[in-house]
Amino acid sequence: HHPLFQVALFFQNMDKPTLALPGLSAEAVEFDGAVAKFDLQLTVVPRAEDGWSAQFTYASDLFDEPTIAGFARRLVRLLSAITAEPDRVVGDIDLLTPGERERVLLSWNDTDHPVPAELLLDGYRRAVAAHPHAAAISYEGVELTYGQFDERVNRLARLLISQGVGAESLVGLAVRRSLDLV
Known part of the structure; x- marks a missing residue:
């Protein structure tokens, strides 16, 4: 400029x-x-x-x-x-x-958009089922497959549920840049 x-x-x-x-x-x-x-x-x-x-x-x-x-x-x-x-x-x-x-x-200002037919979680679940052994995340030379990543996601979800966290609950996170951050 x-x-x-x-x-x-x-x-x-x-x-x-x-x-x-x-x-x-x-x-x-x-x-x-x-x-x-x-x-x-x-x-x-x-x-x-x-x-x-x-x-x-x-x-x-x-x-x-x-x-x-x-x-x-x-x-x-x-x-x-x-x-x-x-x-x-x-x-x-x-x-x-x-x-x-x-x-x-x-x-340009139309706010009447159809609700998406599927959620992001649905696409994620489909990817896990279709490619459980494919690399999903890579950080500093360490990789997680979709299957391994899904295990971590589910473990964290169960922990949050056990602490009373549900839909629309606010949760604060303090995680360093890592595989766990995703």
């Missing part, structure tokens, strides 16, 4: 330099090899012949092309709304399409 900021907006309204020497003609050449100097950069250039041009450059490890294209569509939507209604408050302009709004408000 850039140490001061991650997003930059540049407005390039400077005239192109001209060079006139006797017997020599020179002109500026556009270089299309855009390199992202910031996480996200928008460069706007007014052009006398065809209006404005805008170019996004971005860090490709943070953004992908569809995301940047979405930013560009929202910018066009904003500018179109401003030019259509110059007195409108900018904060009242809706940048999202109806589909985007539905995805953000409903799909």
Whole structure:
């Protein structure tokens, strides 16, 4: 990341330099090899012949092309709304399409998820039954098979039950990093 900021907006309204020497003609050449100097950069250039041009450059490890294209569509939507209604408050302009709004408000925030058909314990029990001699845990050169690990799990469960621990009981543990921690 850039140490001061991650997003930059540049407005390039400077005239192109001209060079006139006797017997020599020179002109500026556009270089299309855009390199992202910031996480996200928008460069706007007014052009006398065809209006404005805008170019996004971005860090490709943070953004992908569809995301940047979405930013560009929202910018066009904003500018179109401003030019259509110059007195409108900018904060009242809706940048999202109806589909985007539905995805953000409903799909991403949907809390009505089906209850999983199986518990984590069910998968664990199936793995123990299917692979009792396969390595389940390895720590500092010591391994436990699924069968050995299951024996330890059951021994600890019986100890906790004998102490009155049941479902929804809180239990504090102080175990050093080891096979026993798992």
